[in-house]
Amino acid sequence: MSAKDSAKQIYDAVGGEDNINYLTHCVTRLRFRLKDESKVDDEKVKQIPGVMGINHQNGQYQVIIGNAVSDFYNEVVKLGNFPTDESADATETDDKESKGNLFDQFTSFISSCMSPLIPALIGGGMIKVILILLTTVGWMSTKSQSYTIISVFGDAPFYFLPIELAITASKYHKVNQMMAVIAGAILIHPNFISLVNSGKAIHLMGLPVTAASYSSSVIPILLIVWAMKYLEAFLEKVVPANFKSILKPLLEIFIVGVVSLVVIGPIGTWAGELLSGIVLLIQKHAAWLAMPLMAAFMPLIVMTGMHWAFAPIFLAASFATPDSLILPAMLAANIGQGAASLAVAFKTKNKNTRQIASAAAISALLAGVTEPALYGVTLKYKKPLYASMISGAIAGLFMGIVNLKSFAFAVPSILSIPQFVNKAIPSNFIYALIVIAIAFVLTFVLTLVFGFDEGTVPVTATVSDNDNATNDSKIASGTKETKKVFSPVKGEQIMLDSVNDPTFAQKLLGDGIAVIPEEGKFYAPFDGVVETVFPTKHAIGLKGDNGIELLIHIGLDTVELKGAPYDVKVKANQRVKKGDLLVIADLEAIKKAGYDIVTPVIVTNTKEFVEIVQSDKTTVDNDTVSFYAV
Known part of the structure; x- marks a missing residue:
């Protein structure tokens, strides 16, 4: 069945335009916010060709598709007239923010702001991985103009994070989008960066300004846009109607600029440094424990869609120092999911299962996209999931001992393995290859040893009466009496x-x-x-x-x-x-x-x-x- 036909079934199953508040998507999931999720039959959605599973997370109805999610998204959008971002319905957002505990509200905010950025971050990360590979093998010089320009391609999605997050956060908080963009631009304006780089004390009208670099930062702009929500409401009340078109934007830019550089920006910077410090502390003193746990449970984190909610943490950490926690753990987990799927494809006698598992293995091993493997194979049969988690823990222990580091932000996979290359630490790449070997071989073998239950081969059941003998004649009888x-x-x-x-x-x-x-x-x-x-x-x-x-x-x-x-x-x-x-x-x-x-x-x-x-x-x-x- 084509993506168009499946998209129509998904659209109908979730209640169509009348039940959709908005729709967006991330790397592998359609993310609906529905007016009434109880109208949706989860089991019916799961049976639609191309759908690997569903997830209820932070008020979103998530339909897991895999690598073809953008095709499905484009087809669903054509079917109805509904918004494709969270800015569509203010009442809905207010309700969303008021529901759930603080942790749920926080993760909902982070996921909503980060998810639209993930494709750009992955693309930029992969460009940086390619540059590492090209310079390592000597095919490009780091002093060449080509290297400089291509580096700009790879760095741009990260450098301009404050502006990108200003856009997504403004949609979430219903803040004037262009004003939010201006707030992000203030943080990374070349003149302000020059003042920071000068090394001299900085003051604004006598107020001390922290000499912090906000390029590639995450937390400061999120705090600033959150504060802008209240500032705009305040200005709306106090500025006379006759002067709003002039005074409101003037006051908003000035107040946001001052408060951002003097108060909120430094707080966000300190918060980022605290996160980095925590990660560094874990890496230094408890990597042997943190890495096995993170690698083992990464499939479950992915299952809930929470892996991208960690993005601010490992972005904050990775810009301060190479990441030796989240991305290495994802390497072991992703390879494990691919190996488990490959073992299922190797052992199964079911042609359809072999086809699904083979495609899932390729996606996980080569692209690091594990939802097809997780929802289509390992979670479905359970024992392969246990095999991948055990091997992830063992590979994680090794990573913790040798302190494996990632030097570029990219979804870990075989193709992105150059992200672990660093000329100053040649052993780091060798360690990454060993992790791949451990995760792959151990998961593959354990999956074969544990086995997996696909059910019995259907044969005609022995039914003594005629109650359902015709319609249920293909019920599996297995080796025992039915x-x-x-x-x-x-x-x-x-x-x-x-x-x-x-x-x-x-x-x-x-x-x-x-x-x-x-x-x-x-x-x-x-x-x-x-x-x-x-x-x-x-x-x-x-x-x-x-x-x-x-x-x-x-x-x-x-x-x-x-x-x-x-x-x-x-x-x-x-x-x-x-x-x-x-x-x-x-x-x-x-x-x-x-x-x-x-x-x-x-x-x-x-x-x-x-x-x-x-x-x-x-x-x-x-x-x-x-x-x-x-």
């Missing part, structure tokens, strides 16, 4: 993953299905014994004669109702036959109380079976096979 579980209630059957409760959706209690009931009568799904009737009557545990232990949980969080809407017709240790009435639930009362009536049906002894296979029915009742245990 055991049937009928639906306990009439309604719409859905996948367990789509239940709005992480305990059930992540299958922490076991695998199974869920039903949105149409009526309140719940029946025994097989012959067996009632093992448990919960005191609050909202859940019943059964043990079938077929060995299946089943939990029927009527509604989500309905334990809070203390049994009021439920009339239980059985008791513990009572024997039941398939079709016996278990509970009558007042569904309307449950909904009026504000609770979801969706009913998870969980096999609590899932580990005793090869797999739980949902039937192809969406409309079910007690005479319909809901799923099979193999």
